[in-house]
Amino acid sequence: MIELAPSILSADFSRLADQMQVAAEGGAAVIHVDVMDGHFVPNITLGPPVVKSLRRATKLPLDCHLMIENPGEYIPAFADAGADWISVHQEVDRHLDRTLHLIKDHDCLAGVVINPATPVEMLTDVLDIIDYVLVMSVNPGFGAQKFIPAALHKIRRLAELRAKRGLQYRIEIDGGISLETVGDVVRAGAEILVAGNAVFGKGDPKSNAQNLLKAANEAAMIKV
Numbered sequence: 001m002i003e004l005a006p007s008i009l010s011a012d013f014s015r016l017a018d019q020m021q022v023a024a025e026g027g028a029a030v031i032h033v034d035v036m037d038g039h040f041v042p043n044i045t046l047g048p049p050v051v052k053s054l055r056r057a058t059k060l061p062l063d064c065h066l067m068i069e070n071p072g073e074y075i076p077a078f079a080d081a082g083a084d085w086i087s088v089h090q091e092v093d094r095h096l097d098r099t100l101h102l103i104k105d106h107d108c109l110a111g112v113v114i115n116p117a118t119p120v121e122m123l124t125d126v127l128d129i130i131d132y133v134l135v136m137s138v139n140p141g142f143g144a145q146k147f148i149p150a151a152l153h154k155i156r157r158l159a160e161l162r163a164k165r166g167l168q169y170r171i172e173i174d175g176g177i178s179l180e181t182v183g184d185v186v187r188a189g190a191e192i193l194v195a196g197n198a199v200f201g202k203g204d205p206k207s208n209a210q211n212l213l214k215a216a217n218e219a220a221m222i223k224v
């Protein structure tokens with residue numbers, strides 16, 4: 001099943017409740033929340049207090065993508081604020097296994113994110129404990145960047161590994177997803193599609209979301 005996860009990074013931060021509502025009307029299944037610390041990535045966004053407010057403003061699950069150093073230290077704060085899914089970058093966590101268990105102990109879905117330069121093989125020993133893998137198809141830090149096609153073979157590889165090992169994790173893709181790229185990522189095996197600029201960048205977020213989902217579902221039908 002294909003799910004759309006609009007990223008509020010490209011939304012109007014003064015109207016997040018309204019923007020999430022419009023995204024939901026457009027078929028969003030989950031709200032993608034980009035957390036940046038100005039250290040791991042060269043940008044700063046939001047933290048647990050904002051997640052707490054988002055939690056009150058939508059019923060959709062909150063998918064918190066932590067682009068921060070020392071993510072393990074902040075898991076309780078994000079979980080308590082109302083995060084439903086929490087993903088951490090493989091590149092920053094020297095104790096990834098511990099952090100993933102901490103996320104699950106807080107009753108959240110646990111995900112690992114890999115940057116464009118990180119191979120899927122770095123996840124070999126955690127694939128059996130995670131709920132989802134988030135493949136970055138841009139270098140994290142900013143919205144509205146160009147899709148990096150090398151992400152496609154990673155999605156295929158993750159789908160192959162999952163079948164071979166009989167695992168259940170879902171595959172999420174983040175960065176540069178638009179009407180031009182959505183078909184390729186779905187045909188490669190992506191199931192959760194993050195989209196910031198393509199939903200909130202210009203025009204009507206509701207119809208933008210609907211059009212993206214329609215294109216994704218059409219690509220999924222062709223794949224089957």
Ligand code: DX5
Pocket residue numbers: 007009010032034065138139140141142143144145174175176177194195196197198
């Ligand atoms: C980038 C973020 C993305 C971003 C995607 O660091 O992780 O979630 O919002 O934005 P678009 O869809 O505009 O590439």
Ligand code: ZN
Pocket residue numbers: 007032033034065174194
């Ligand atoms: Zn993200």
